[in-house]
Amino acid sequence: MSSDDPTSAEQPTPRGRTHRRGRTRRRIVAGAVATLLAGAGAGALALSADAAPTVSVTVDAGTSLGTVPSTAVGLNTAVYDAYMNDARAASLMKAAGVRQLRFPGGSVPDAYHWKTHTVTGGSWAAPGTDFDHFMATAKKVGAQPIITANYGSGTAREAADWVKYANVDKHYGVTYWEIGNEVSGNGHYGSKWEVDTHADRSPREYAKNVIAYAKAMKAVDPKVRIGAVLNTPGSWPDGVKASGDDADWNNTVLSIAGKSIDFAIIHWYPGGSSTADLLNSPARIAGVTSAVRSLINKYAGSHAASVKIAVTETSSADSVAQTSQAAALFAPDTYMNWLEQGAVGVDWWDLHNGPGKPDTVQGQTDYQDGGVLSVGGCSGGTCEPARETPFPTYWGIRSLTALAHPGDTMVKASSGDPSIAVHAVRSGDGGLNVMLINKNPRNAAHLSLSYTGYTPAAGAVRTVSYTKGGTALAKATRGTAAAQTLPPYSITTLQLKPSSAAARTGSPSPAPTPTTTAAAPVASAPGTIGTRAQATAVGAPPAGPDRSHTAGGLATTGLSSTVTYGTLGGLLAVAAGWALMLRRRRGSRGSHSR
Template identity: 70%
Template sequence: MLRHFVVGAVAVLAASAGVGALAPSAGAAPTVGISVDAGTSLGTVPSSGVGLNTGFGDEHMGDAKVSSLMKAAGVRQLRFPGGSGADVYHWKTHTSGDGSGWIPSNTDFDHFMATAKRVGAQPILTANYGSGTPQEAADWVKYANVDKGYGVKYWEIGNEVYGNGHYGDGKGWETDNHADKSPKEYGKNLVAYSKAMKAVDPKVKIGAVLTTPGYWPDAEKAPGDTADWNNTVLSIAGSSIDFVIVHWYPGGTTTDDLLNTPTRIAGVRSSLRSLIAKYTGSRAASVEIAVTENGAVGSPAQTSQAAALFASDTYMTWFEQGATHVDWWNLHNGTDQAPTTVHGETDYQDGGVLSAGTCAGGKCEPPRDTPFPTYWGIRSLTALAQPGDTMVKSSSRNSSVAVHAVRSSKGGLNVMLINKSPKNAAQVSLSYAGFTPAAGAVTTVSYAKGDTALTTAKRGTAVAQKLPPYSITTLQLKPASGTAGADKPSPAPTPTVPTPVVSAAGTTGTRAQAENGAPVGRPTPSSTSGDLASTGANNAVVTYSALGGLLVIAAGGALVLRGRRRRGLHGK
């Protein structure tokens, strides 16, 4: 299969497999043009944007070393009590209703809050919808915010509730003990949860579980439904919620596919904003988008370098598109799969950022709490931005290099460059508008293949850099002497990305396909062609006219397995 890339007006054909689609022949170092418009704002870095998932099954969540690693990585939000485990967890008794076995005594709510405080992270809690009640959730709000004074602001109502079996053959991965598992019932109960919880603390923000636009079961209608999940839920509960929740596991059959998926985020955001505007009216601008699970699960690379590059790129792209929270799955996760080799590196097929020290296929992970490359991909963000800094417009003229830029509160300009080629260095040429960088060598903070830490050095200039293969390099630029840098950046015009992301025909699938490992949620080529013409926030010149080979795992064997692994391992 061939995939078409459009660079300006020139179409280039590249093989869809391997790394050829991202880079020329081995040894070449093409010059990639990078443009930074420091005068055009894409919004500010959210105060608690960089988050991690933590589960009630993770007995090492609160270890001093683990807390220190999270704090150093700039983690400012922790999600609790888990993914699918949240819909069986009873916070008051610290028990699991699915009989999943032993639960560590040091992972109850108060222990979790002590960990969040040490890390300096805001909690986001998932109320038990699957086997809980509005009263149980309201009691949790009272205990957290009235009795203990924790001031927990963000509350999700359930986890991936659309996975309760309502779609397909009735077999879902998510616990839901309601007799009626339809989106109509979830919408009605969502209103009841919101009313009960806000009666205790009117300041809490309530989140609605939505399907990710373009991914199964988005646009599905089961027998008896009059509309799909998102339209049904929001038509009932739009006035009772404060944020919407999606999960982002774009997958990919190759590492190239994974590394190209951030270009889809603009389309997902556009669809969500259209839904929010349709059902929340004058409140639409204040309704937030939270990506409470995000990761490389379902792709070939989960702990190796490609996943690290994906992490940096996807966090920043979501922030540029207005998401207020992005939480990586997972802190510790473990694995039941044998490790693989991805571009010469061992990939432990573990969704966590720190090793759980588990063994599979006769091979064991590194010692517990060893940071995987994904951890360093997230930690690289600390060199680029701090909460409150201003993200500014930037673009790359070649898909092999991604770029993100941020005006720091101190007047400097930081530029993150991500070289997606596993074999080739990339020569980049940078130009600036609205900012004049100082001459001479610049401070760079980098993370390259094989590194076990971030490296700070003086290297290259503000206008020319050579990026190592498979690397993340952040330039920390100071304004030229006698200049004040840029004036306050002005907001960028609202991106005009077509919506919906894909047609209904591109989002259907059957449970049989899922259980047989078929790509259930893959958009059809006709529905993606032209829809995702740029990175949106970055306005990249490179465009994609097809996403050949993209494996979607919003449903299907990979996601179902992920749900089972959560209960068996640290994620619960």
């Protein structure tokens, strides 16, 4: 079985997360291009899987995995992004349902001084990207901010002053505040990509300072919520004890500060040496969440139930695909897996980045750009499409608007084939939306769907799809609630209405008489828990191009240097020669924080 087939048993190999910006990666070139859907709205699909077995999908609409938070779909922004406040970018973010924006971006917060809009250590903050300009964009988007306070070169007083300015002076109402970014990358474990001017860089010192920050910031505004940085379970340096430590980072930080924080911060870059690795990785999220929740329960006492988990950075940046279709499929699957496991928000890395070394992934040009929108840059003679052109990853995230809105109820759903991911949501108007992701790059998938706790209306159903090469979400009426055919490498969301009988009773479905047997709960996948972009191997410093943000311009500031593939069907690339001032934020570190 091909390593690019999602059903392959091949496991991900730990790799260094090259800096969220440019990085050289090994790419897998597909031998054959997947058969594509010829017409978005046509009823008949010209697909290549006529002989493929039917996959069973079950949805248990009578269950609840929690409600969709208002901060569910987030995105990172950065002070070194000169295009952060483009009107077109704001419009596209709003249309994609982005409701949380993280600022000031990646590792640069540990060097950023908000009052002067300057960055310690010679890095760069673009003009017009200060806090007030950011907040103006957040307002246009309709997004809540999540702010990373300067831990590395700042003080609790500086952070408290920021809270006062934001919430008392300006009445911005900023609720979520992180204390630093990836602080364990401060050199305590040998590898250094974060600015940290403290004489003591141990987890004990960080935990003590988290308490001091929380006390000072809440004295200004008791409503703020404070987050502490943890290492991703199973990823370096999780489990590592440096000289003088009694325990690893997570156990130390939570044992001291667990009762003083409101949320734990996780960054998740699963990597993968093939598209199959990438697309299989969201199944590991349940295990990561379980490990973090166990630590919170251990140390936060009666306060544990109120401590949330926030995923403030995630993307496919350490994998073979960043702007091609595999990354588009990975994005909504990742968001929904984290949200179903109780995450309060998920912030993708990132709005803009810059072109890296272009590659071909499953027949598509992948610009190796960590951004969701193009900056129109060129690399190695290959130019991205025009600035603010959405990459496939953007459309993958925007697909979530067809599935869920804040306040909707996530329900259990399962698939009989790992190459088909499924997520389902009960909407406030009595509807049931089912997202189906076909991770097979070559073959269509025939599905048989059944429901417990919900009786869908008969007849053709409304679908919202994103297929390979698309430049928009395609709406159509096709198939039924019980039978669908999915194009290869596609995202299809069914928007179901209740049967007329259920609608008349005012109930979405007769729960006591299920249509079929209940869907099995989604099980957490065994095996490796998320690999970490911060190091190529456990205990070893990351190798490769630095991805950090303290550095200067977009492309090398910690964002990858690539921009997404061309817009639909052949949008002309921008003239070559567009240059981005990229300054690597981290030096020797190949992985990290976007």
